Amino acid sequence: MKEEIRSKYQAVIGLEVHAQMLTKSKAYSSDVNEFGATPNTNVSVVTLGHPGTLPKMNKRTIEFAIRMGIACESDITELQSFDRKNYFYPDLPKGYQITQDRTPICENGRVYIKDDNDEDKAIRITRIHMEEDAGKSIHDVDVHDTLVDLNRAGIPLIEIVSEPDLRSSHEAYNYLTEVRKILRYLEICDGNMEESSMRCDANISVMLKGSKEYGRRVEVKNMNSMRNVQKAIEFEINRHIELIEEGEIVAQETRSFDALNNSTISMRSKEAANDYRFFPEPDLLPLTVDQKQIDAIKAKMPALPRDLFIKYTQKLGLSEYDAYNITDNKDLALFYEEIIAQTKNHKAAANWLMGDIKSYLNHNGLEVTDFPISAKTIAEMISIIDEGKISSTVASQKVFPALLEDASKSPLKIAESMNLIQDSNEDSLQEYINEVIASNSAEVERYKNGEKQLTGFFMGQLMRVSKGKADPKAASQLMRKALDNL
Numbered sequence: 354m355k356e357e358i359r360s361k362y363q364a365v366i367g368l369e370v371h372a373q374m375l376t377k378s379k380a381y382s383s384d385v386n387e388f389g390a391t392p393n394t395n396v397s398v399v400t401l402g403h404p405g406t407l408p409k410m411n412k413r414t415i416e417f418a419i420r421m422g423i424a425c426e427s428d429i430t431e432l433q434s435f436d437r438k439n440y441f442y443p444d445l446p447k448g449y450q451i452t453q454d455r456t457p458i459c460e461n462g463r464v465y466i467k468d469d470n471d472e473d474k475a476i477r478i479t480r481i482h483m484e485e486d487a488g489k490s491i492h493d494v495d496v497h498d499t500l501v502d503l504n505r506a507g508i509p510l511i512e513i514v515s516e517p518d519l520r521s522s523h524e525a526y527n528y529l530t531e532v533r534k535i536l537r538y539l540e541i542c543d544g545n546m547e548e549s550s551m552r553c554d555a556n557i558s559v560m561l562k563g564s565k566e567y568g569r570r571v572e573v574k575n576m577n578s579m580r581n582v583q584k585a586i587e588f589e590i591n592r593h594i595e596l597i598e599e600g601e602i603v604a605q606e607t608r609s610f611d612a613l614n615n616s617t618i619s620m621r622s623k624e625a626a627n628d629y630r631f632f633p634e635p636d637l638l639p640l641t642v643d644q645k646q647i648d649a650i651k652a653k654m655p656a657l658p659r660d661l662f663i664k665y666t667q668k669l670g671l672s673e674y675d676a677y678n679i680t681d682n683k684d685l686a687l688f689y690e691e692i693i694a695q696t697k698n699h700k701a702a703a704n705w706l707m708g709d710i711k712s713y714l715n716h717n718g719l720e721v722t723d724f725p726i727s728a729k730t731i732a733e734m735i736s737i738i739d740e741g742k743i744s745s746t747v748a749s750q751k752v753f754p755a756l757l758e759d760a761s762k763s764p765l766k767i768a769e770s771m772n773l774i775q776d777s778n779e780d781s782l783q784e785y786i787n788e789v790i791a792s793n794s795a796e797v798e799r800y801k802n803g804e805k806q807l808t809g810f811f812m813g814q815l816m817r818v819s820k821g822k823a824d825p826k827a828a829s830q831l832m833r834k835a836l837d838n839l
């Protein structure tokens with residue numbers, strides 16, 4: 354599509370995210386909640402909705418939903434009730450889902466993202482409610498039949514619904530990244546879109562720029578990665594603009610993402626939308642959440658990625674780039690926290706983490722939790738560099754690899770036993786300098802004639818005669834002094 358046409362329009366996007374809660378049992382029964390079990394083994398009569406069985410609310414789900422609500426700065430609803438959403442589907446044995454239609458557990462929240470200009474932007478969260486997953490219909494295992502696995506039926510979900518505040522597929526991607534990060538920091542969902550423990554429905558419309566009224570929205574389902582959400586949104590934006598440019602009307606419908614063709618296909622029209630006949634769930638009592646409960650959950654909340662990001666950039670002076678990369682992964686951030694608890698050189702700690710440590714982990718396909726060297730040892734290494742005992746180059750090239758071999762040793766002991774302690778003694782440095790000056794008289798003459806950039810050359814020579822052991826900081830000061838006094 355021509356840029357001049359595309360740029361006449363503004364995309365408007367709102368996302369609905371379903372997150373499977375990492376509880377041990379299901380939402381309303383004691384069936385085990387696990388991924389990958391033999392099909393139809395975690396299925397009791399409660400999950401099947403047999404007559405005479407009664408659901409029982411899983412307390413953990415409530416706690417998890419409140420954690421998410423607090424993290425998104427939401428209001429927590431005091432009196433909660435449950436509703437039935439009725440529909441027939443082979444993987445929904447009860448014939449209804451228990452959800453919260455009238456009283457979502459959280460309302461009026463916000464999630465902060467970077468917008469297209471890399472500025473902070475708050476995306477409003479309309480509501481977060483608790484519900485249960487349906488089973489899974491499997492179409493691609495048997496050539497003739499659809500198979501049904503009910504292990505997933507009844508797994509607790511929270512649904513996080515955003516306001517239509519997103520303005521591009523890139524913002525939608527950033528929003529999903531942030532939501533997933535929060536879920537993972539809170540340890541309430543593993544955020545794995547490939548295993549569909551986190552799913553996203555994207556609502557998309559376009560309008561002419563400057564318009565006050567949103568266009569007709571389309572909802573797209575079945576994207577199993579964040580990239581695919583972005584692709585689906587891009588495809589829809591273009592499709593809507595083309596329709597409007599041709600004078601046609603965008604049909605309000607639900608579409609499915611086709612990953613093979615990076616396009617979407619119509620599933621059902623909204624006009625013919627299911628009437629779910631919501632009604633209050635008669636088998637579950639309403640429940641109240643009081644401030645004491647909320648405060649107790651709040652007190653146990655882990656640090657959130659945004660709080661750490663703000664701390665790293667505003668208090669510790671890290672670059673946004675470093676802060677973003679460290680907070681991207683909770684375990685990495687926790688390891689960083691452990692290092693900086695033992696050294697004041699926050700920047701060096703970030704450099705070690707993002708440099709040598711991260712490349713070691715990447716190279717060996719390891720997680721930071723598998724990293725053999727302790728935070729304390731890394732902090733010790735930083736301090737002996739800062740004290741001038743070893744250079745950072747020596748630390749990185751000699752001491753770090755030795756620590757990887759035997760993480761129980763101390764960096765100082767290693768440096769001593771490998772004869773790596775640098776010389777910052779003025780007398781011995783002066784001897785090296787004298788030697789360098791004596792054996793490079795031509796360069797000394799040129800330096801005296803104004804070629805100050807030769808300092809680098811002299812320092813190189815000094816490192817050579819000292820066999821790399823001269824403390825470069827102390828030596829370069831002395832060197833300059835010696836040359837300028839000639």
Ligand code: ADP
Nearest residue numbers: 365366367368515516517556557558567568570
């Ligand atoms: P439904 O049950 O139809 O999916 P929901 O209330 O669950 O309705 O979700 C509606 C979603 O659609 C929200 O995320 C909201 O932000 C989004 N939305 C509403 N209007 C528009 C619009 N004009 N363009 C894009 N997204 C929209």
Ligand code: MG
Nearest residue numbers: 369554556572
């Ligand atoms: Mg929807």
